Amino acid sequence: MAEPAHNSRGAAQRYGARPTMKDVAARAGVGLKTVSRVVNGEPGVTPDTMQRVQSAIDALGFRRNDSARILRKGRTSSVGLVLEDLGDPFYSSLSRAVEEVARGYGSLLFTGSSDEDPEREQELTLAFCARRVDGLVIVPTSFDHRYLEPEIAAGIASVFVDRPAERIDADAVLTDNAGAVREGVAHLIGQGHRRIAFIGDQPRIHTASERLRGYRETMAAAGLPVDEAWVSMGSTAPERVHAELSRMLDDPQPVTALFSGNNRVTVAALRVLTASSRPVALVGFDDFELADLLSPAVTVVAQDPARLGRTATELLFNRLEGETGPPRRVELRGRLIVRGSGEIAF
Amino acid sequence: MAEPAHNSRGAAQRYGARPTMKDVAARAGVGLKTVSRVVNGEPGVTPDTMQRVQSAIDALGFRRNDSARILRKGRTSSVGLVLEDLGDPFYSSLSRAVEEVARGYGSLLFTGSSDEDPEREQELTLAFCARRVDGLVIVPTSFDHRYLEPEIAAGIASVFVDRPAERIDADAVLTDNAGAVREGVAHLIGQGHRRIAFIGDQPRIHTASERLRGYRETMAAAGLPVDEAWVSMGSTAPERVHAELSRMLDDPQPVTALFSGNNRVTVAALRVLTASSRPVALVGFDDFELADLLSPAVTVVAQDPARLGRTATELLFNRLEGETGPPRRVELRGRLIVRGSGEIAF
DNA sequence: ACCTTTGCTGACAACGTTGTCCAGTCCGTA
DNA sequence: TACGGACTGGACAACGTTGTCAGCAAAGGT
Numbered sequence: 001m002a003e004p005a006h007n008s009r010g011a012a013q014r015y016g017a018r019p020t021m022k023d024v025a026a027r028a029g030v031g032l033k034t035v036s037r038v039v040n041g042e043p044g045v046t047p048d049t050m051q052r053v054q055s056a057i058d059a060l061g062f063r064r065n066d067s068a069r070i071l072r073k074g075r076t077s078s079v080g081l082v083l084e085d086l087g088d089p090f091y092s093s094l095s096r097a098v099e100e101v102a103r104g105y106g107s108l109l110f111t112g113s114s115d116e117d118p119e120r121e122q123e124l125t126l127a128f129c130a131r132r133v134d135g136l137v138i139v140p141t142s143f144d145h146r147y148l149e150p151e152i153a154a155g156i157a158s159v160f161v162d163r164p165a166e167r168i169d170a171d172a173v174l175t176d177n178a179g180a181v182r183e184g185v186a187h188l189i190g191q192g193h194r195r196i197a198f199i200g201d202q203p204r205i206h207t208a209s210e211r212l213r214g215y216r217e218t219m220a221a222a223g224l225p226v227d228e229a230w231v232s233m234g235s236t237a238p239e240r241v242h243a244e245l246s247r248m249l250d251d252p253q254p255v256t257a258l259f260s261g262n263n264r265v266t267v268a269a270l271r272v273l274t275a276s277s278r279p280v281a282l283v284g285f286d287d288f289e290l291a292d293l294l295s296p297a298v299t300v301v302a303q304d305p306a307r308l309g310r311t312a313t314e315l316l317f318n319r320l321e322g323e324t325g326p327p328r329r330v331e332l333r334g335r336l337i338v339r340g341s342g343e344i345a346f
Numbered sequence: 347m348a349e350p351a352h353n354s355r356g357a358a359q360r361y362g363a364r365p366t367m368k369d370v371a372a373r374a375g376v377g378l379k380t381v382s383r384v385v386n387g388e389p390g391v392t393p394d395t396m397q398r399v400q401s402a403i404d405a406l407g408f409r410r411n412d413s414a415r416i417l418r419k420g421r422t423s424s425v426g427l428v429l430e431d432l433g434d435p436f437y438s439s440l441s442r443a444v445e446e447v448a449r450g451y452g453s454l455l456f457t458g459s460s461d462e463d464p465e466r467e468q469e470l471t472l473a474f475c476a477r478r479v480d481g482l483v484i485v486p487t488s489f490d491h492r493y494l495e496p497e498i499a500a501g502i503a504s505v506f507v508d509r510p511a512e513r514i515d516a517d518a519v520l521t522d523n524a525g526a527v528r529e530g531v532a533h534l535i536g537q538g539h540r541r542i543a544f545i546g547d548q549p550r551i552h553t554a555s556e557r558l559r560g561y562r563e564t565m566a567a568a569g570l571p572v573d574e575a576w577v578s579m580g581s582t583a584p585e586r587v588h589a590e591l592s593r594m595l596d597d598p599q600p601v602t603a604l605f606s607g608n609n610r611v612t613v614a615a616l617r618v619l620t621a622s623s624r625p626v627a628l629v630g631f632d633d634f635e636l637a638d639l640l641s642p643a644v645t646v647v648a649q650d651p652a653r654l655g656r657t658a659t660e661l662l663f664n665r666l667e668g669e670t671g672p673p674r675r676v677e678l679r680g681r682l683i684v685r686g687s688g689e690i691a692f
Numbered sequence: 693a694c695c696t697t698t699g700c701t702g703a704c705a706a707c708g709t710t711g712t713c714c715a716g717t718c719c720g721t722a
Numbered sequence: 723t724a725c726g727g728a729c730t731g732g733a734c735a736a737c738g739t740t741g742t743c744a745g746c747a748a749a750g751g752t
Contacts, residue, residue: 017500018500018501020737020738020739021738021739022738025702030701030702031701031702031703032702032703032704032738032739032740033701033702033703033704033740033741034700034701034702036739036740036741037701039739040740044699044700044701045700045701046699046700046701049700049701061495061496061497061499061500063472063475063476063496063497063500064476064738064739065417065476065478065737065738065739066476066477066478066739067413067416067417067422067477067478067737067738067739068417068707068737068738068739068740069738069739069740070413070707070739071411071413071414071417071706071707071708071709071737071738071739071740072706072707072738072739072740072741073707073739073740074707076413078456078477085442086438086441086442086445087438087439087441087442087443087652088438089435089438089635091438092432092433092434092435092437092438092441093433095432095433095438095457096431096432096433096459097433099432099457099458099459103458108456108458108473108474108477109456109457109458110424110454110455110456110457111441111445111455111456111457112445112449112454112455113442113445126409127454128454129409130409130410130411130412131412131413131424131454132411132412132413149407150407150409151407151409153407154363154364154407154409155364267635267636270636270639271639274639288635288636289435289613289634289635289636290613290616290634290635290636290640293616293617293620293640294636294639294640295641306433366707366708366709367708367709368708371732376731376732377731377732377733378708378709378710378732378733378734379710379711379731379732379733380730380731380732382709382710382711383731385709386710390729390730390731391730391731392729392730392731395730395731410708410709411707411708411709412709413707413708413709414707414708414709414710414737415708415709415710416709416737417707417708417709417736417737417738417739418708418709418710418711418736418737419709419710419737420737
């Protein structure tokens with residue numbers, strides 16, 4: 001293999017072969033440990049020596065190899081974030097918040113999308129563990145997290161966000177989904193609606209079933225019967241939402257309002273409702289950009305993804321800093337944002 | 347420090363002290379290298395031995411320490427992604443695409459937001475380099491990337507996305523910004539508009555000035571004069587956009603159309619325009635979710651962030667697989683999506 | 693003059709893995 | 723029985739860093 005020494009910085013500059021502390025030490029005419037001391041700003045080095053070492057570092061283009069450092073020190077100063085889809089605005093706000101907090105603690109962030117595939121979640125998570133991340137923030141997709149037990153036992157801190165861990169006991173930061181839905185559905189009932197539909201995500205997803213529970217409880221508390229034709233749980237693919245909503249609207253006794261179980265459903269529903277001649281009120285779970293600019297502006301029950309991420313990551317670092325005690329479950333409240341679509345029919 | 351051996355899996359299970367291959371080897375009664383062979387699926391191990399090793403692995407909860415592996419092998423199987431803001435939908439789509447491709451090549455992804463702070467960009471980038479990422483995908487914010495020279499010389503591949511590198515020659519994947527804007531402005535002119543405003547980002551940002559150039563060129567080509575009061579470059583903070591746009595609308599001879607230089611400007615402008623009594627046509631740079639559901643639906647010049655990310659990452663891995671040759675610059679075309687707001691005035 | 697202290701420096705081992713290389717075992721064949 | 727060859731297993735060094743410890747010189751105390 002030809003390895004052109006295409007610059008004249010020094011012997012260690014062969015392509016791909018980076019200079020090490022040893023090279024720096026040789027060039028500066030000092031010992032290895034002295035270089036380490038300079039690089040890490042440790043005390044006990046004369047300004048003169050420091051100067052010599054620094055010149056050698058600059059001349060060689062040396063940069064400390066953190067892999068070796070990590071191996072030696074045992075701490076990686078990195079955390080892993082596993083979520084459903086980095087491209088979803090909800091999760092991207094959450095990610096940003098996680099990143100922000102991690103940065104505050106001097107940590108880098110690994111991210112990965114599970115794409116709602118349990119196997120992929122596990123694969124990603126364990127890959128992060130193999131990299132020996134200090135901690136994990138997980139938006140779970142799988143239904144059995146026992147695979148994490150040895151990792152947690154070995155000292156990798158884990159906090160679950162948005163949905164709780166299953167089959168293991170772990171820290172979790174959630175929104176009070178049922179409570180938030182109650183507010184939204186109560187709002188619709190308050191506007192005089194009696195025939196209210198609910199379209200949500202796959203019922204095996206914790207948040208989805210919690211939201212459905214909130215809906216049923218509110219309807220029951222108001223003494224309103226729920227026709228099962230009004231309830232549809234499943235994929236949030238636009239096609240499915242279109243089909244289900246159209247079916248409900250074509251009923252001889254159609255619903256007059258819809259509670260949509262998450263932002264993807266809301267968006268899909270909006271496309272049907274704006275095209276429909278029949279007026280239907282709408283309250284959606286999750287806020288989204290421009291919700292206020294649509295006409296009518298869309299009433300929502302909002303979670304705060306950034307706050308979820310921030311809270312979870314703070315909790316994670318508290319654990320890393322030695323906080324012990326039983327797993328904690330933090331529940332954040334949702335917030336009803338009344339904008340119009342709940343009252344004025346489409 | 348109390349170190350409760352709170353399970354009985356084995357001696358190596360003290361909290362924080364993970365079992366190593368050595369422990370596994372001891373327990374299985376084989377040599378170190380044999381464990382390594384089993385862990386890595388290398389051939390040359392009898393089924394029987396393999397079985398014994400595997401049991402020891404399971405019993406101890408062993409997981410290979412990739413830090414050590416990386417140190418030994420020299421490849422990290424990870425790439426770093428530096429962008430402006432993970433929370434911005436545009437970048438989150440891009441991130442997702444980068445992640446997808448990296449995954450295809452068996453790499454994990456480090457992400458970090460520079461927040462438009464050049465220093466932070468450099469800090470993040472170099473932190474990734476210290477972790478010895480195999481490659482970098484960078485949405486640059488700074489104006490001098492010479493700090494990357496030693497890293498690139500040492501073999502870290504780098505691809506810039508959305509904006510080119512400055513003061514070094516590096517691979518870049520960009521949108522043809524000026525060309526895309528020309529299409530959008532031409533559309534407005536075609537609709538009969540003569541007094542067209544342009545509100546964009548800080549002019550020192552490459553994409554912002556390219557877009558401005560596209561605007562000026564199109565106006566000039568059509569023989570239309572540009573009043574400098576119609577042009578405003580600067581922060582995309584809603585307050586500034588509000589102020590500038592209001593100023594333009596309050597002019598005795600107000601503009602009849604606006605080209606907004608990116609999605610943040612578009613959103614801010616929409617809020618002003620929907621509140622305004624005066625009709626103003628709008629074409630925005632960058633598509634956004636629900637643009638079609640607003641009334642009027644918003645006409646945009648769309649980039650494809652996922653395609654940008656995908657292309658850049660493919661290029662990165664091509665380099666990692668040995669592709670040489672001079673730095674390449676790939677330009678993707680923008681796409682005009684006519685939806686109404688360009689014709690029908692607000 | 694000697695001993696202690698202090699400050700600076702470097703030799704060496706260790707972190708957990710993988711690549712190299714050599715030694716042993718087992719088979720079939722001559 | 724002897725022998726080559728294929729296969730299996732293990733000892734050892736190396737990756738680049740940091741922690742430990744010891745050495746050495748200069749300065750200070752008696």
